[in-house]
Amino acid sequence: DTAVSQTPKYLVTQMGNDxxxxxxxxxxxxxxxxxxxxxxxxxxxxxxxxxxxxxINETVPNRFSPKSPDKAHLNLHINSLELGDSAVYFCASxxxxxxxxxxxxxxxxxxxxx
Amino acid sequence: GDSVTxxxxxxxxxxxxxxxxxxxxxxxxxxxxxxxxQYPGEGLQLLLKATxxxxxxxxxGFEATYRKETTSFHLEKGSVQVSDSAVYFCALxxxxxxxxxxxxxxxxxxxxx
Numbered sequence: 001d002t003a004v005s006q007t008p009k010y011l012v013t014q015m016g017n018d019x020x021x022x023x024x025x026x027x028x029x030x031x032x033x034x035x036x037x038x039x040x041x042x043x044x045x046x047x048x049x050x051x052x053x054x055x056i057n058e059t060v061p062n063r064f065s066p067k068s069p070d071k072a073h074l075n076l077h078i079n080s081l082e083l084g085d086s087a088v089y090f091c092a093s094x095x096x097x098x099x100x101x102x103x104x105x106x107x108x109x110x111x112x113x114x
Numbered sequence: 115g116d117s118v119t120x121x122x123x124x125x126x127x128x129x130x131x132x133x134x135x136x137x138x139x140x141x142x143x144x145x146x147x148x149x150x151x152q153y154p155g156e157g158l159q160l161l162l163k164a165t166x167x168x169x170x171x172x173x174x175g176f177e178a179t180y181r182k183e184t185t186s187f188h189l190e191k192g193s194v195q196v197s198d199s200a201v202y203f204c205a206l207x208x209x210x211x212x213x214x215x216x217x218x219x220x221x222x223x224x225x226x227x
Binding site: 004033040041042043044045090092102103104105106107108 | 148150152156157158159160163201203215217219220222
C-alpha cells in the first residue's frame, strides 16, 4: 500500500510547455506539501495545504500553482516551464494531530526541462 | 529564524566503520528534531526523531540524541553497511509543528566494501 504517491515519476518536456504533477495520500492526513530538490540535493518547501487551504506559500514564481481538490490530493501545475525548473519535486503529508511534525514523503517526480 | 546546519559531505567510509554526521540547529522554543534518509532514486524516509531534550531517537542501528545545551542532534552508527549508502537530512519542526519543517542541506554517505 503506497502511502504518498506521485505521478508521473519522470517528466521530460520542452521549455515553455505547461505540465502538472499529481500527488495523492491515503493516510488520512490533513496537511500536504510540495518540496523542490535541486541538483545539489538541497530541499526547499514550496507550498503547504491544510484541508484544501493554502497555509505556506514560499517565494516561488507564480508560474507554479498548487491545486487541492480534496484533502487527499495536492497537484502542482507549472506554466511556461524554464530550464531552471529542472529538479526533483517531492510531495509530502502530515497529520495535524502529530504535533511533533513528522512528514511522509512521496517517491518524487524528476522533471527535466530541455 | 529556525534553521539547521548540517555537516558537509560527501562522506566515504569502509564497511563496519563508525559513522557520525553532525547537525546543529537554531530555533526558538522547543522544536522536534528528525533525521530523514534518501536512498538512491527514492523519496525521503523518516529514519528517527526526538521530540524533547535528552531524548534519543534510534532506528536500524542509527542513533541521535537531542542535546539542548549544544543545540545538536548528531547522527551516529557503530558499524555501517554498504546498504546505508544514501543522503541523510537533518530537520527540525518549528513552533507551529508540521507546517514548518526546516531541512539541512543533506550529507551523502557512501559505504565501500
